[in-house]
Amino acid sequence: MGYESPVAGNGAASSPGSPAVAEVDVAIIGAGISGIGMAAHMQMRCPDRSYAVLERRPRIGGTWDLFRYPGVRSDSDMHTLGFVFEPWKHEKSIADGPSILDYLNRIADERGIRRHIRFGRKVLTADWDSATARWTLVSETDDGARDVLVARFLYLGSGYYDYDQPYEAAIPGKEDFAGKLVHPQFWPADLDYAGKNVVVIGSGATAITVVPAMAREAAHVTMLQRTPTWCGIRPAKDGIANFLRRILPERTAYAITRWKNVRVQNIVFKRAREKPEQVKAFLTDKIKAALGDKFDAKAFTPPYDPWDQRLCLVPDGDLFDAIRAGKASVVTDHIDRIDATGIRLQSGEHIAADVIVTATGLKMNMAGNITVRVDGAEVDWSQHYYYKGCMFSNVPNLAAVFGYLNASWTLRADIDSEYVCKLLDTMKRRGADVATPVLAADHGMTDDNVYDFSSGYIQRARHLLPKSATDMRWRLNQDYVRDRAWMASDPIEDGVLHLTKATAQAAPALLEAAE
Structure with missing residues (x-):
């Protein structure tokens, strides 16, 4: 970014007389589809940047490790739920949970991602300090011990389900x-x-x-x-897909099938609306x-x-x-x-x-129930606008994945990861430490409801979710085909995203946050 990382991988940065605190360029929260995808993109596109993945569970998989009910499977095809960079090789396109876990674990092992994952770390707080341009993350292990990680950029790949509390419908007589x-x-x-x-x-x-x-x-x-x-x-x-795999190279067959399935899904969705x-x-x-x-x-x-x-x-x-x-x-x-x-x-x-x-539904949350603060003020996500579908108005150096409501989750995760990597490279090239999508209080934009689904889990969480506007820059758009083209062509430096330097020399983490 604006300067080289003082450490590689999971090293530590400290000043004389201070305990060593781990510091990385990017902290990734969650080792599910979103987190593993971002880690893989980091290694492909930003190999000179350090990262760590904090995962509260003892295993890779996120949602796919959490859910163990009979028949658990993908609710969309694996040629779009799979990553753009890693072909889905199984014969079945609608895959069961164990097959999806095998896919994620193989990627983590073949690409050397697992050594960057810190398992059993439930992140409690994330505090941004504008002076040093650092996030300080405090996590807790199962035995109650606290860890501190300092990062220049925070990537939330924690999904939108509450892992601790499902939605429980009020049904009389359960106790009987x-x-x-x-x-x-x-x-x-x-x-x-x-x-x-x-x-x-x-x-x-x-x-x-x-x-x-x-x-x-x-x-x-x-x-x-x-x-x-x-x-x-x-x-x-x-x-x-299986025919193409027999006659074409694996990656070519996968790319064609992925393109086909994206287009078909897009046509079906639009036809349903029209x-x-x-x-x-x-x-x-x-x-x-x-x-x-x-x-x-x-x-x-x-x-x-x-x-x-x-x-x-x-x-x-x-x-x-x-x-x-x-x-x-x-x-x-x-x-x-x-x-x-x-x-x-x-x-x-x-x-x-x-x-x-x-099976009455799930409960949504934002940021994995992590308390996120910017210069001491807690972020109320409902008062911020999405920026390019992954960042948020006036919140620096933070991105989050919120998958498509009308298509596979991974389609958004892929374009978000690609965008953040482009942003990190731009910041490094410009000597910038901070990237903030700046939106004035009197912006005058027209709000647009992108959560126009009547599903109970969406409606119950509306008061928690960030806003969207009609302006493409400030919305969680729901059209992958359009989003992919737009995100690839729209410049990082678009006049909205402000790239600046830190105002003070980087210091060790705020250790009192871990006490």
Whole structure:
């Protein structure tokens, strides 16, 4: 950046009489898709810069390590959920959780990223000091010990789910249930549901994944939904991708497939917004064909248009196969209360259950629940605007990944990583220590709601999320094809991003923050 790092890798910078404090050019929070992606981009594009990855869990994977429920899988194809720089080599395009973890671990090992990861570090606070142009991060280990890391730039790859608290719907009578009540986010490894009656409460991606997976061993699985969800049937294997892999070099085949899938997804999303009735008819016809005489319009006709909420993927129609086989069913009703033996509905029906799975949603947060302060003032994210989809108005040297709501998470993670690496190189070339997207209080911009999805997890978190405007520079845009072209062509020095030098010589970390 403005000067060479005093250390390489995980070294330390200190002054006489002060304890050694680790210092790096870039601190990356999270060793999931976003964090591993940024680390790989750093090594490819900024090999002369040091970095460290702080991961609260003992393993790589983030969300894919957290979720262990039956059937856990990607809800989009791995040619777009995979990284732009690393081909997906498995035959299945819709991949299970273990395969995704293998992919991430292989990248970390083959590229030497693992040695930069500090596992078991839950970051509590991140404090920016404008005088020295440094972030001071305080993390805590499982045994309560505190660590300090100083960084010139902070990259938040911690996702937007609260790892500690899922969303728990207020359902009366939970305490009365005599069976096992579980939430998918904290799935018990020893849960035995073989030959038992299971009720899965919910109709989102998790429920649609869990139901057919549990139906293989359970006596019967009932998906109990208040509101149906639009579902799209798609083959788990991408025939075109596998054909191209046989006749072309791996990377060429991957690039073509990725381009194809991005374009198809983009077309489907835009068609759903422009001609919703046409898309409704298409999706409904596919479900009717899959279910035959088991089709129930009430169960599969949502009261909203496709892509008003995220379209749920049903690979190979597995959910509908389970319904046709009599192993699963869908009930659309409201819960009156849970009792000792199951769930009583407002219609008066009672569903017997040995196991109840509350797939009622996830809870969102910002910055991984890290307290972020700039010169002592805590950042209220809801009062800041996104800048180029990854930085924030008037917050220096910080970027965060918030994946697409209508496409694969990694598409955004890739372009964010590329942008930050370009920014780091520009700062170094200009001799700058600080990069701040500056926005005046009287900016006069028109706000634009990019969170126009009716999904419960989005609506519940609206008060926490940063703002967006109609100006492309100040928004979390939801069009990857446009974003990629624009981010590649728009200059780093665009008249909005201010590049400046630190006002004081860099000093050791504020050690009192760790006390």
